[in-house]
Amino acid sequence: MWLVVFLVWVLLWVGGSYWYLFGKRSPFSLESVRPPAPREFDQRKRDKVIKQGFSVDRVPQDLDVIVIGSGIGGLTAGATLAKAGKKVLVLEQHDQAGGCCHTYIEKGFEFDVGLHYIGQVHENSLLRIAFDQISEGQLEFQELEQHFDTIQIGEGQELREYTIFSGKTAMKAHLMKQFPDDKEAIETFFKIMKVCAKKTHYLATLKLIPQWVSLLLLKSGLADLVSPVFKLSGTCATDLVNTLTSNRDLHVIFSYLFYGVPPKDSSILINALLVHHYKRGAYYIKGGASEIPFHIIRTIQKYGGNCLVRAPVTQILVNDENTAYGVKVRKGQEEFEIRAPVIVSNCGIFTTFQKLLPREISIQKEMQERLNMMRHGRGSFLVFSGFDGTQEELGLVSTNFWLFKNNDMDKSMEDFFALSKEEAPDNIPMMFITMPSAKDPESKIRHPGKSCMTILTMVKYEWFEEWKDTAVRKRGDEYYNYKMRFAQNLFDWACKLFPKIKDKLVFQDVATPLTNCHYLGAQRGAMYSAEHNLDRFHSEAVARNRCNTPVKNLYISGQDVFSCGIAGALHGGLLCASTVLDHIVYIDLLLLKKKLKRRKAKELAQLERKKIQ
Incomplete structure (x- = not known):
């Protein structure tokens, strides 16, 4: 009898684990990646994507997710969730999307603000595959x-x-x-x-x-x-x-x-x-760092979402059950409520907990414990x-x-x-x-x-x-x-x-x-967000510093999740999307990596056969 119970338990555990890891639809696919289109040099057309100002009529109906902050962590989480079937709205307080990935032009000069160079984007690397998925193949990398x-x-x-x-x-x-x-x-x-x-x-x-x-x-x-x-x-x-x-x-x-x-x-x-x-190898983005937000935002828009700038979030709305359900956005002298069942904050743990949440929530013991880790x-x-x-x-x-x-x-x-x-x-x-x-x-x-x-x-x-x-x-x-x-x-x-x-x-x-x-x-x-000191990276602190927060349906993305830099913030976005979806999207990326490596091996084998012939 006990043997039967044990075997049933093992089967349930194995089946449940398999379903958790592989049973949910992947947001990623090889088919979504297409050859890069010709570069868009018309700044007016680019501005329609990365400088679309906030207005109520531009907010998509029936939102699933609101992302606060359009840095690479927020955009990665937003695009991944969008490809998983969620309708996503990204809100940016600046007049241009991108966070540290944006560039600015003054007197005919174009400056990168935070992306100076990036590594690990060689062919079929995990980071390259992630970039290809959230931009649908539109980013091109110039090796230095x-x-x-x-x-x-x-x-x-x-x-x-x-x-x-x-x-x-x-x-x-x-x-x-x-x-x-x-x-x-x-x-x-x-x-x-x-x-x-x-x-x-x-x-x-x-x-x-x-x-x-x-x-x-x-x-x-x-x-x-x-x-x-x-x-x-x-x-x-x-x-x-x-x-x-x-x-x-x-x-x-x-x-x-x-x-x-x-x-x-x-x-x-x-x-x-x-x-x-x-x-x-070290790489730079062809066309400049602003290519990153330009193409990722278009991925979010493709699936029914949007990214709006000049949209400072003044408060995260939380109900009596300690559940986040929306945000307040300031436009001029007015404030507008926008609601969604999931809120992702990419503006740092200090801003999120100390400035955007109501004081009676931010002073709670669990919130202070999380803040004290940083x-x-x-x-x-x-x-x-x-x-x-x-x-x-x-x-x-x-x-x-x-x-x-x-x-x-x-x-x-x-x-x-x-x-x-x-x-x-x-x-x-x-x-x-x-x-x-x-x-x-x-x-x-x-x-x-x-x-x-x-x-x-x-x-x-x-x-x-x-x-x-x-x-x-x-x-x-x-x-x-x-x-x-x-x-x-x-x-x-x-x-x-x-x-x-x-x-x-x-x-x-x-x-x-x-x-x-x-x-x-x-x-x-602090462009690198919370300090990357030794205490933060002790393994127990790593385990406790998660994307989910003491407020239900409120999640953290970006550099404060794991580490600094463009790659660190991107991984923060992937970890955040995994937490929201209750599905480890890294497994999907690794499966794609295996497919791409097999495809590459076949191509090389075909070339060798042609040489022999």
Whole structure:
């Protein structure tokens, strides 16, 4: 009798698991991907998609999902849910959709705001397949030169330069040539990179299976028996690299892709994943970063949804049963209620919980526990410069430059963020330089004879906080003069690398954390959203930081779900869609990947047969 009961239970469990994993219709298909259409250069036609202003008559009827924020995380969740049969409305507070994926044009120059380059979009990669599905094959990626990053450490006579190459074997081999005495350290770091890259999906799984199961696996130690990735996630980057080598320049190489957190406070998993991200090549979007929202929005529209800008959400509506059922949108002096059974917030956990939810809900214990898991990220400071001249005339290249005043990232970042407001502009320890006009071959068509450069560094919000209540572009001379001190020092540093740009500068714009608050809705100007500190990536914290929230039918998407950057936010969108649908869409993507690999193998076999004949 008990044997029968046990067998029935096993059959039910196996059948239920199979149905959960494979029994629901996939939102993705190979048939939905079509060859890229000719690029749309008519800005008026593009604006009809990415700059469609909010009005009540443009809101689709019988909505299933409202997404707050049109960054890549929100658009990914929206497009995935749309392809699953949901009618989706994306609401964006800025006058252009895209979040950090948008570009802006000023005086004939086009600048990328947040997407400077992207990796892991080589043929049939999981990320490429995801992009193809949510854009229905309309995005094209331009591979950069193999030498995609240059790192400079030190100043004057003490300056050292290192180059980073892409390639499955070339990246490691090229580093070993530059650090011949540290081959073992590099070998070990690349082994860690491989584990992190291949097993990160285990960490994502913690967010998708029942939380009590995740915590049981972690607390019992069973998870650690499966993979070392759970311990690596909570391992301090500085502590680990100190065990590999005493070469501080190499320490910088292992953590050079900075995101506002010093290595001593960051996870080795995140730093390793960032380097690994470009191992198979660095890419740029043909036509510029705004191609991403342009095509994903059209996917959402194809399935009956829409994306509306100039639509600031002022409140998430929650009923007495603690269930979200809609939002309030401000237009002029009026507020409009829009209702849907599912609300997805892509504007960050702090904005969602502290600003958009009613106070009586935001102060609840469960909400505060979720907030206490996060800290505010560092603000970003950007300098956008336009030059009269081609990249060849100015000596600009597609390679990115990461500059550091010294090789102690922990101390230099700690010292910098401890400076007073007055001292900070003259003591910037690091910066990043990218030249979007040199990366996109179509830039010469859209903006002939012009070149542009974006410079980025991390700053404290508190240095700019006194002007937070002033209006954008009307913050006064004192604010302007202060931000230009930062900008001038950064630009002068860039001129040491590219001396020809100094006399060809015809336009310059500067974005502070306050700018990012206004245009991106970034809390405290943090473009990378909540801080990516070590505590956040301990495996138990990863398991608890989920897409679903204590408010029923309210979900979180984007960078605060897992990690920063375009790829991190996109995965946040996929995790969010999986949670809403109660269906792991990654399985669908992996099945597509297998089909595509089989198709590729057949094509190669046919080519070989033709050669033989």
